Amino acid sequence: MNATAEPRKESVSCPMDFILRMLMGPWTTYILYNLKTHGSQRFGELKRRVSGVSAKMLTERLRTLEGAGLVRRDYEATIPPKVTYSLTERGHELDDVMGRLAEIGMRWEAEDAALRSLRAVELKAAE
Amino acid sequence: MNATAEPRKESVSCPMDFILRMLMGPWTTYILYNLKTHGSQRFGELKRRVSGVSAKMLTERLRTLEGAGLVRRDYEATIPPKVTYSLTERGHELDDVMGRLAEIGMRWEAEDAALRSLRAVELKAAE
DNA sequence: ACCAGTAGGTACCAATTCGTAACTTAGAGG
DNA sequence: CCTCTAAGTTACGAATTGGTACCTACTGGT
Known part of the structure; x- marks a missing residue:
């Protein structure tokens, strides 16, 4: 928690802040909850479960979670593409x-x- | 989450969502951290410690936290008014x-x- | 031929959010 | 009389956010 005058924006510092900002993003808790309770799921499945979320938001949240290492994305380039999401070890922590x-x-x-x-x-x- | 007529509000109602939404508000973690580590403080003191926050934001966050019962606000109507904030029992939970x-x-x-x-x-x- | 579903990407648009600046109240100090 | 302080409140405005609509490429059903 640095004290002095700084444009706080990217001088992160508080580790809780980072993790909470992650957990709390718009639909994040619902997504994590669903992945936890229903296990590995496809995009559409998840979208149907987290009812109300738009594809854009869901994609964006999942990418962020993937970037943070909480979620794993498995992409199969089959003809209707099949993308499966699941919690990583870190996610389960x-x-x-x-x-x-x-x-x-x-x-x-x-x-x-x-x-x-x-x-x-x-x-x-x-x- | 947001505006457009949601079926969601009461159906799922993830209790985590409520609490995280509280914890994660813009400066909330810094505020709670400061109240925890430095104890009861006056408004100006807190504002100086949570450097970068505007009075407006700080007020709004403190009011929200007070509404949720995490923070206690003690107001003394002395001539320069003296307002002291501290964590409640619930806050310490x-x-x-x-x-x-x-x-x-x-x-x-x-x-x-x-x-x-x-x-x-x-x-x-x-x- | 046309539509639906799969997993998105992109452009645009409205609403919400957050910062800034000005105002408040009433006494104390100069 | 003038200004300063504490702890706000209010008005305004710019930036971010998140939804909607439309786009991709491909296939299977009718």
Whole structure:
């Protein structure tokens, strides 16, 4: 975390920042989640599963993930081309952290929901 | 994600997506890191530490973090107003995960650097 | 002949994002 | 009286982003 005045843009420094920027790109979590739970998949298959994503975005995200070594791309130049994506070893290194994040996220969501309904009850009682 | 009428919002709702979207906002990791390592701080202090951030962004990020319950905002209406920010309990729940992420990020960075220099050496040897 | 599917690439377009600059409030110091 | 400060808020504007539409090449179905 360098202190002094720098055009921060490319003076990366925080390793968390880099990795989070990767994980959090538009559809990234959905893509990684699908690759993790459904295993190796073709482009179209993945696109259908991550419903709503455009081909452009999916391609771009997959290329980025490939560049970071999280995803492997296997290209078969058969006549309808067949491209298969899967998680690499490195991709699987995130399983643990992602699991914890998901767990925390769900817990917070539940806590917040409980708080909200509690407040709703109090409001009703106050009437 | 975005605008156009999505079927997605409530159907899948990856809890990780929510939490990552929070963590990854523009300056968020720097802010959380600073609050964690330097403890409770005033706005200006924080702004100086997270060098490069604009007041607008910092305010917006802090408000979001406050809304998510990760950060506490203590406002003293003294004449030059004094506003102090600190991590909440919930904010500290991320310490562990953030640490792991940072560790993984640094390891990957080191691995990549090693690979690059290895390749550089090979290139030189091939000449 | 025409359409669909496979895995994209490219051009364009609208919306969102983020930075900059100016304004605020009220007291303290000169 | 004038300016400075802290912690913002608001308005404006440029840049980035992500979607849509259209393009490739090839084959199998009707």
